[in-house]
Amino acid sequence: xxxxxxxxxxxxxxxxxxxxxxxxxxxxxxxxxxxxxxxxxxxxxxxxxxxxxxxxxxxxxxxxxxxxxxxxxxxxxxxxxxxxxxxxxxxxxxxxxxxxxxxxxxxxxxxxxxxxxxxxxxxxxxxxxxxxxxxxxxxxxxxxxxxxxxxxxxxxxxxxxxxxxxxxxxxxxxxxxxxxxxxxxxxxxxxxxxxxxxxxxxxxxxxxxxxxxxxxxxxxxxxxxxxxxxxxxxxxxxxxxxxxxxxxxxxxxxxxxxxxxxxxxxxxxxxxxxxxxxxxxxxxxxxxxxxxxxxxxxxxxxxxxxxxxxxxxxxxxxxxxxxxxxxxxxxxxxxxxx
Numbered sequence: 154x155x156x157x158x159x160x161x162x163x164x165x166x167x168x169x170x171x172x173x174x175x176x177x178x179x180x181x182x183x184x185x186x187x188x189x190x191x192x193x194x195x196x197x198x199x200x201x202x203x204x205x206x207x208x209x210x211x212x213x214x215x216x217x218x219x220x221x222x223x224x225x226x227x228x229x230x231x232x233x234x235x236x237x238x239x240x241x242x243x244x245x246x247x248x249x250x251x252x253x254x255x256x257x258x259x260x261x262x263x264x265x266x267x268x269x270x271x272x273x274x275x276x277x278x279x280x281x282x283x284x285x286x287x288x289x290x291x292x293x294x295x296x297x298x299x300x301x302x303x304x305x306x307x308x309x310x311x312x313x314x315x316x317x318x319x320x321x322x323x324x325x326x327x328x329x330x331x332x333x334x335x336x337x338x339x340x341x342x343x344x345x346x347x348x349x350x351x352x353x354x355x356x357x358x359x360x361x362x363x364x365x366x367x368x369x370x371x372x373x374x375x376x377x378x379x380x381x382x383x384x385x386x387x388x389x390x391x392x393x394x395x396x397x398x399x400x401x402x403x404x405x406x407x408x409x410x411x412x413x414x415x416x417x418x419x420x421x422x423x424x425x426x427x428x429x430x431x432x433x434x435x436x437x438x439x440x441x442x443x444x445x446x447x448x449x450x451x452x453x454x455x456x457x458x459x460x461x462x463x464x465x466x467x468x469x470x471x472x473x474x475x476x477x478x479x480x481x482x483x484x485x486x487x488x489x490x491x
Contacts (some may be wrong), residue, residue: 173396176272176466181458184271188458191267196454199260203446211435214245218435219333225433242438261457262296262364268461269368272469298373299363306377307356314349318342358393359384365461367470383471396467404456411455412448419444 182187211218256369322334322343359381366376383389427433 171301173392173463173466173470176458176470177463178244178266178460180271180274180466184274188267188271191264192454192458194266195260196450199256199453200446200450202256203253203450205447206249206256207442210245210249211439212251214242215435217245218432221434222432223399247315253362258297258300259310260292260453261461262293262300264457265296265364265461265465266292266368268458269365269465269468270340272365272462272465273369292368295367295371295373295376296364299367299376301365302373302377303357303360307353311346311349311353314345318346358390358397361393361397362468365465368465369468377473380468381470386471387474389471392467392471396463400456400460404452404460407456408448408452411451412444415444415451416448417444418447 322339360377362380362383363373363376366379367373371379384393419440422443423436425436427436428437430436
């Protein structure tokens with residue numbers, strides 16, 4: 154397997170290095186046309202594919218909606234209240250979840266590549282036309298592989314801990330509890346999901362720079378190692394946390410605001426679909442999903458370019474800070490250099 158070569162070189166200019174925030178906004182300002190165009194294309198295409206996938210999911214679940222409608226009519230005829238069971242719908246949604254995750258990963262990888270190449274163009278003086286070729290299949294596959302490997306590293310532990318804790322300490326009817334309540338094994342097992350989530354958050358933070366490293370030219374495993382080493386070297390973790398917390402708050406606030414602003418879509422979609430199909434339950438769930446999907450697309454268009462550019466800029470800053478002392482030691486005239 155050929156050795157992965159990091160093509161990025163540290164800046165050689167004599168001007169002082171700008172901060173991450175200044176670099177991020179400078180890159181977004183200089184390459185606003187490229188980043189905005191790529192964001193519009195990626196979000197529009199992902200929205201169209203998500204709409205088609207949602208329609209497919211509803212088509213697969215249509216027998217469930219029909220059963221709910223028939224049960225509602227029967228219970229109304231019997232003058233009894235009807236509380237529908239949405240377990241079958243949850244199973245259908247769970248079955249289509251990998252497709253939505255693949256769509257999310259593909260769109261994020263494409264946009265991450267654009268933002269990373271824009272940062273490289275602004276940091277290392279590449280020509281402005283370089284970032285037009287960032288959507289090549291090799292780079293996209295590398296970033297997608299990083300997403301997949303990072304997910305396999307981060308999420309199995311909290312999922313497994315939650316399942317085990319629910320089996321051992323949950324409230325199951327007609328099932329004897331394996332552990333006595335109040336005992337220390339019960340307390341440890343009950344607290345294990347919180348501990349697992351804490352570990353997962355730390356791992357996720359430590360591997361946050363891996364997509365930017367992959368978009369810069371490293372392979373998936375080398376990108377994960379690069380992110381880990383940069384995070385736990387010097388002030389890497391503090392700078393990463395200082396960047397991640399405001400971006401997470403901004404993303405959460407934007408998603409909430411966009412979803413709230415899209416809530417008027419709910420009665421419109423519900424009325425149109427119920428009028429077209431005559432099925433109240435299909436219209437009800439479509440009305441719930443519509444503002445959420447539109448709000449997520451709007452929030453992605455607003456926050457993802459800033460987030461991906463900021464993490465790419467932080468990756469370049471941390472990599473340059475680690476590379477610069479080595480270059481100084483090997484420079485002519487310096488003790489230990491040639």
